Amino acid sequence: MTRMADDDPRPPPIGLWPLFLRFLRFGALAFGGPVAQIAMVRHELVERDRWMSSERFNRLLAVMQALPGPEAHELCVHMGVRARGRIGGLLAGLGFMLPGFLLMLAAAWAWFRFDVGQGALAAALLVAQAAVIGLIARAVERIGRHILVARSLWLVAALALPATLAGVPFWIVLPAGAVIHGLAATRRRGGALAALAAAATVSVLWLLRPAAPQAADVGVAAPVLASALALFLTGLKAGLLTFGGAYTAIPFVRADVVPRGWISDATFLDGVVLANVMPAPLVIFGTFVGYAAGGFPGALAVTAGVFLPAFAFSMILHDRLEQVVEAPAVHAVLDGIAGAVVGVIAATVFQLAAGLAGQGPGWPLLVIGGLALVAAWTLKGRFAAPLILAVAAAAGQLWLG
Structure with a gap:
């Protein structure tokens, strides 16, 4: 060092x-x-x-x-x-982190206390959700421009995208990316091809596994909130896998909470919309997601999980950060994971867009997402994202309200 x-x-x-x-x-x-x-x-x-x-x-x-x-x-x-x-x-x-956390916690409480997502502002929120998908798509390009600096990283990202869409979990996709790029970066192309074949085999076996038995119907009782421990682990996973910007936390949090039925894609996107207009790191959307899935304990749990690695890396490894990250083997592994994450985020854009298209007028919402992408590409400055979302929400209220 x-x-x-x-x-x-x-x-x-x-x-x-x-x-x-x-x-x-x-x-x-x-x-x-x-x-x-x-x-x-x-x-x-x-x-x-x-x-x-x-x-x-x-x-x-x-x-x-x-x-x-x-x-x-x-x-x-x-x-x-x-x-x-x-x-x-x-x-x-x-x-x-405290101002953003408190603001998001208050916003989440008000959101569900007054049923904002289903009230008079529902149309505005629907269009803002389409716009935020455009912002996420812009983030894919921005993050990828800095991360995908080698052909092997482009290959890792290109393979991670369809694998994620097919349902291959991140714990297969990300290690595969790390190994493939790590071997390719050290000019061991035969090993990289072998790793690629092994990852493809494991992915196919995963997709062909027998379906898990469905849980018995428990009737019409009130929904059970997600446990604080499960939500803490969701946040911790996101905190440990957020490479290249906070947008990379989005697919990992979504993969835990939406397929399990804890919250819907629409509610998830509401949290991302709010996070884009608040003074906080974007990962503060996890506080909203945690509140939606598990109430106040859930909000605390996800927030603690997301930010714990950020505290730990700087507080525990303060004197060794440069030495650790600059080690060639560690650097190659981190680059490979980051390359795979780019593909995972891109897949999440398609998943969110597909879910949104089923909520309202499909193609107009996708057009709005495209316009938001163009605006995010064009506009600069710290208030560009809030401005784009505000304009989209106002247009949606006039159009569909």
């Missing part, structure tokens, strides 16, 4: 309470996604207050982008550790 130079800037003395309040302010202003959030932290803590050199910040950012988890949140935790040790990292991370 590259050691910090003796003259590398250090954070000025700061108390724990002022540290928490400073990152709480960052969280309250965290509009516009990770690019805007990271730019805000860089401007205040690196360029203005000199908590570290710009060169070290750039290297740290590259490491955070290679690791799973919301990189803006991980950067805040790392900065807090640098200022006041692990307790400082904990307070910085909590401060950054």
